[in-house]
Amino acid sequence: MKFSVDKHEKYVVFKLNEDKLNSIITPMLKSELILLNAEGFRNIILDLSEVKYSDSSGLSAILLGHRICKGSSDNEGTFVLATLNPPVQKLINISQLENVLNIVPTVDEAIDYVFMEEIERDLNNEAENLG
Structure with a gap:
């Protein structure tokens, strides 16, 4: 499996450099996502x-990423899909997951999305601590 990982303080960008996300690639992708999460990256x-x-196996890897980032309420993170090609977007739509997954057009917008989610979580935590 060919991929690149760009790690930052608040998030990591995992770019899959493969043209097919199928049952050959999926187990390796799942392992990498779990390893990133275990390293402490809650925003992927x-x-x-x-x-x-x-x-469908590729879809299961995407859902795993979503689930591990969601985590528990004290360690909640964000999983964002960026730059989907039409066939992948169509599979997500057919599976009726477009409202479950966070999907944005570009990596830059995904980074902005992660930071907005982080700010919202910080504000919610402050509100809970005050109340």
Whole structure:
């Protein structure tokens, strides 16, 4: 599996450099996502700009990423999909997951989304501590 990882303080951008996200790639992708989360990255941006095809196993890897970032309320993070090609977007729409997953057009917008979510979580935590 070909990929690149760009780690930052608040988030990591994982770019899958494969044209297919299928049952051959999925186990490795799941492992990488779990490792990133175990390293303490609770905000993961998955850049799928190179992926032209995904099957249901690819969808399961995406859902795993979503689930591990969601975590518990004290360690909640954000999982964002960026730069989806039409066939991958169509699979997500057919599966009716477009309202469950965080999907944005570009990696830059995904980074902005992560920071907005972080600010919102900080404000909610402050409100809970005051109340």
